[in-house]
Amino acid sequence: MIKIGDTLPSFAIPNQHDVIVSSDQLKSHWAVLYFYPKDNTPGCTQESCDFRDSNDRLKKLDCTVFGISKDSSKSHTNFISKYNFPFDLLSDADGKLCDAFGVWVEKSMYGKKYFGIERSTFLINPTGEVAHIWRKVSVKGHVDDVLKVLEASL
16 A cells, blocks of 8 residues: 555556556646546545635646546546636546555445445645555545645755
């Protein structure tokens, strides 16, 4: 499982336009990678809208946001269009990036066990190292906490 101080795992996955985004593109500025379970679900929509609403503040801190789920690029395109997100959503269809970050976990709902993405956020510094990790994220107030940690890291 990835931890603070680790180097960002190497990756190359498509965004909503099927343009490949790679880990190399994240170097030289701050980045937020937030993993979420599914497009257009209440918690994921709220979290993404909170990042949208704080995007200008994040950009002023030289920080780029990327949302990541296993949804398709087409699903991401629709999600972005519906809520006007100003950042890329990345499609980890094969789950390799989820595995690398340790967010593909066993969950339980109403006694039924299944695997899914644990809502998690990773702050990556300009040298490509993991600067902070939030696991089992509670959506309310999360983006404000990300901003506080980022501001304190500068």
